[in-house]
Amino acid sequence: MTMTRRTLTHSALATAALVGTGTTAKTTDTDVIVIGAGAAGLAATDAVMRAGHSVVCIEAMDRIGGRVFTDTTTFGVPYDLGAHWLHHIALNPFVDIGKSHGFTMYKQPDDMQAYYKGKPLNPTDTIALETEHARMFKALFDSAQAGNDRVATYIRQPQTEWTLTSEAMIGSLSMARDLENVSDLDWYIAEEGEDWFCKQGFGTLVAHHWADVPVTLNTTVTSIDADRDTVTVQTSGGPIRAKAMILTVSQGVLASGTLDIRPKMDSALVSAISDITLGSYNHIALQFSHGTIDTPADTWVGYHLTERHNGSPKGGAVLTNSGGTGLCYFEIGGGFGHWLESQGEQAMIDFALSEMSDVFGHDIKNGFIKGHASRWGYEPTVLGSYSGTIPGKANTRSALRTPIANRIFLAGEATSIGEQGTVSGAHKEGLRAAATVSALLA
Ligand SMILES: Cc1cc2nc3c(=O)[nH]c(=O)nc-3n(C[C@H](O)[C@H](O)[C@H](O)COP(=O)(O)OP(=O)(O)OC[C@H]3O[C@@H](n4cnc5c(N)ncnc54)[C@H](O)[C@@H]3O)c2cc1C
Numbered sequence: 001m002t003m004t005r006r007t008l009t010h011s012a013l014a015t016a017a018l019v020g021t022g023t024t025a026k027t028t029d030t031d032v033i034v035i036g037a038g039a040a041g042l043a044a045t046d047a048v049m050r051a052g053h054s055v056v057c058i059e060a061m062d063r064i065g066g067r068v069f070t071d072t073t074t075f076g077v078p079y080d081l082g083a084h085w086l087h088h089i090a091l092n093p094f095v096d097i098g099k100s101h102g103f104t105m106y107k108q109p110d111d112m113q114a115y116y117k118g119k120p121l122n123p124t125d126t127i128a129l130e131t132e133h134a135r136m137f138k139a140l141f142d143s144a145q146a147g148n149d150r151v152a153t154y155i156r157q158p159q160t161e162w163t164l165t166s167e168a169m170i171g172s173l174s175m176a177r178d179l180e181n182v183s184d185l186d187w188y189i190a191e192e193g194e195d196w197f198c199k200q201g202f203g204t205l206v207a208h209h210w211a212d213v214p215v216t217l218n219t220t221v222t223s224i225d226a227d228r229d230t231v232t233v234q235t236s237g238g239p240i241r242a243k244a245m246i247l248t249v250s251q252g253v254l255a256s257g258t259l260d261i262r263p264k265m266d267s268a269l270v271s272a273i274s275d276i277t278l279g280s281y282n283h284i285a286l287q288f289s290h291g292t293i294d295t296p297a298d299t300w301v302g303y304h305l306t307e308r309h310n311g312s313p314k315g316g317a318v319l320t321n322s323g324g325t326g327l328c329y330f331e332i333g334g335g336f337g338h339w340l341e342s343q344g345e346q347a348m349i350d351f352a353l354s355e356m357s358d359v360f361g362h363d364i365k366n367g368f369i370k371g372h373a374s375r376w377g378y379e380p381t382v383l384g385s386y387s388g389t390i391p392g393k394a395n396t397r398s399a400l401r402t403p404i405a406n407r408i409f410l411a412g413e414a415t416s417i418g419e420q421g422t423v424s425g426a427h428k429e430g431l432r433a434a435a436t437v438s439a440l441l442a
Helices: 005-021 039-050 094-100 123-145 152-156 163-175 184-189 202-209 251-256 267-275 334-342 345-360 362-367 394-401 423-441
Strands: 028-035 055-058 105-107 112-116 196-198 221-226 231-235 238-247 260-262 276-278 281-288 299-303 317-320 327-333 368-373 387-389 408-410
Touching (some): 028 231, 039 055, 039 423, 055 238, 094 105, 094 202, 112 123, 123 163, 123 184, 163 184, 163 327, 196 202, 238 423, 251 276, 267 276, 276 394, 281 334, 299 345, 317 345, 327 334, 345 368, 387 394, 394 408, 408 423
Parallel strands (some): 028 238, 112 299, 221 260, 238 408
Antiparallel strands (some): 105 196, 231 238, 281 368, 299 317
8 A cells, every 4th residue: 555644644643543532541552652742753753654654643732843833823923932043054954844835934144233332333343242252163163173072161261341242142042051061062063054034933834844743732641661572651641552662852851850761771871861951041022013123124133241140141132023023032041041031921021121222222112012931941841942961971962862672762952963952953863763763663
């Protein structure tokens, strides 16, 4: 029989329906169970089906996408609560996927606009900022290329007026952690390239692309038990038994211990789970009436940072007028971002609006409509933003791929080496795990 995408979907949907009803303790049998319907889990589920195996994908949330999700109701325009940038388009399959589905895909404008004391930076200061940034990048490159895997704090020296601003760009806003927790090698192995956007939202694109993939929503996996022949999971919808599993939950969930996994993991895998942690990164979205922020669409604006909060750069940067909609993403991360997140959504909005008023002038408050802040650290099935290795442990990502009992295979942004912390990396890791599982079942 020729397996088309549609026939595969329907047969798997029938299996999934057994799980979703969940009123009896009858065990559902399937070839493969995928836990999590984020970028990795969705790609894995589709690939396993295409290889001709039955599959059940279980997702705790009431929607698919995980950390890539577009909310269109809060502001009436696309608002990506998680991933927004399509990083490194030369490696990223989602630009072509978006074009093939008719989405509006476009390149991020090239230059960052920097502000100082409420005004766009003058040419002298612009050069000073760029020079400082280039110096820090070179220091990290040189160290990693020399074979080091060090705490990145050495790039703070020698200090200039722009050191703190550059430090925030590299630490909190790129690695989602302060330099004290950044491994220069982990920073170095992350591929960099041209970034694009999807006007309708990255989450809209991912959800649309995988709309036919069957997922059992609102179902939480609580325990996993693998033996020589099978893996059995307990879920809020009843038990499921499979020949193999692809586990795509975040590092935050793995480290939290809320999933009871047996048999005991290999010690290299246990170490990798504690050495690769989720950082803190959030969007504080502020909507302004058109024309309030006088920048071209999608201008990335940095501003002069001068203070620390418990050692962490106090402040962020802002993507203004996203897609020409008037929505601004004030970005916050690292230790200060983590602290601000703990203060609650209103405190986050107040801080972002105050910083933006200092940058663009206090009149912008007259054009402010409303705000919203993501708080991924408090999302129980994620517990953070994206992964980084602790200094000295950049090479442990490969250990995360160590199977458990040769039945359970981990996949997600954190198992990617080179595209860690991205949707594209998670997607490819889902495909990698699916290929491994399909080979095992062949
Ligand atoms: C604020 C923010 C901004 C970001 N910006 C970008 C960006 O611009 N570009 C980019 O490429 N990447 C970005 N990222 C990173 C990107 O979103 C992630 O790398 C990627 O989406 C991770 O996909 P994943 O499949 O590995 O994990 P997830 O998306 O976390 O998927 C795992 C799924 O497992 C589910 N789950 C967890 N526990 C259970 C359980 N017990 N039972 C059932 N289901 C469970 C979760 O609900 C989740 O849906 C950003 C992330 C954040 C938080």
